[in-house]
Amino acid sequence: GERVDIGLVSLEPRAAISGRVICKESGEPLRARIRLCYPRLGQSIPRIETHDVGRCDRDGKFRLRNTSTHENILLFEHAEFARHLVSVRGSRNGEPLAVELRAGTSLTVSGEWRSGWDLVVINDIDVPIYDAKCEPGRIVKIQLKPGRYRVLAVAEDQIVAEEIVNIGSAPLVLTFD
Numbered sequence: 001g002e003r004v005d006i007g008l009v010s011l012e013p014r015a016a017i018s019g020r021v022i023c024k025e026s027g028e029p030l031r032a033r034i035r036l037c038y039p040r041l042g043q044s045i046p047r048i049e050t051h052d053v054g055r056c057d058r059d060g061k062f063r064l065r066n067t068s069t070h071e072n073i074l075l076f077e078h079a080e081f082a083r084h085l086v087s088v089r090g091s092r093n094g095e096p097l098a099v100e101l102r103a104g105t106s107l108t109v110s111g112e113w114r115s116g117w118d119l120v121v122i123n124d125i126d127v128p129i130y131d132a133k134c135e136p137g138r139i140v141k142i143q144l145k146p147g148r149y150r151v152l153a154v155a156e157d158q159i160v161a162e163e164i165v166n167i168g169s170a171p172l173v174l175t176f177d
Contacts, residue, residue, distance in 0.1 A: 012070075015090025018063040019097030021056050021076055029060025030078050030101055036064075037073040037085070040131075044157055047120060048128045050075060064090075075129070076101060082145040083129050104143025105167050109151060111176030113138065117160065122150040 021032045034054045040047035053074075056062045064074075067090035076084045082104030088097055109119060113134040121130035124147055134140065134153070144167050153161040153176055161176045 012068065013092065014065065015067045015069040015092060016063060016065050017067050017072060017074070017088055017090050017097060019061070019099055021060045021062065021078075021099045021101060023081070024100040024102040029058065030056060030081065031058065031060070032056050032062075032076045032078045032081075032099075032101065034062060034064065035075040035077065036067075037075050045120065045152065045154060045159065046122055046126055046128050047118075047154075048073075048131045050131070078143075080104070080143065082143050084145075085127065085129060102145065105146060105169060106141055106171040107144050107149070107151075107165065107167060108139060108141045108171065108173045109176070110139040110173075111153070111161075112136075113153070113176075114155070116155055118154045120150075120152040120154050122152065124148045 021030045022028060023030055035050040036053045038049045040049055053064055054062055069090050071087055072090055074086045076099055078101055081101035084101050086099060113136050117134050119132055119134045119140055120128055121142060122128050130142055146167050149165050149167060151163045151165055151174060152159050163174055165172060165174060
């Protein structure tokens with residue numbers, strides 16, 4: 001085969017992010033799941049890829065190694081609390097980060113999903129906070145902070161259904177037909 005020269009590749013030093021996740025109201029530690037988020041490139045709709053990177057211990061503490069010294073977007077999830085996005089730079093010594101989660105309001109989404117459709121939930125500043133494949137018959141329940149959200153059904157980078165929802169304190173059910 002033909003040789004291809006990709007040019008100079010420079011690696012950056014490893015960094016770390018550490019911290020503690022607690023309930024905003026009670027101060028109790030939470031065993032939250034942590035995902036690292038990356039924007040999907042080449043999409044006309046704001047999309048994200050997420051990768052599990054860890055879980056907090058019983059005291060709500062976490063330490064992520066091998067992160068970037070540049071911006072890292074972390075998504076903290078817990079079944080009873082609203083999803084929380086944090087943008088943070090990793091550091092050589094893993095300077096502590098405090099994360100407070102608050103009780104969420106559930107948004108339940110169901111509908112006549114077709115195979116290959118994705119469900120995307122975008123917050124009021126146009127940042128996706130949920131992005132996942134939907135399977136026929138699947139019901140998705142997401143905990144969100146109060147606010148305005150765009151809920152999209154997406155197929156092949158095209159919006160096939162869209163709803164604007166305002167989340168308050170009462171659970172909300174949205175059905176795509």
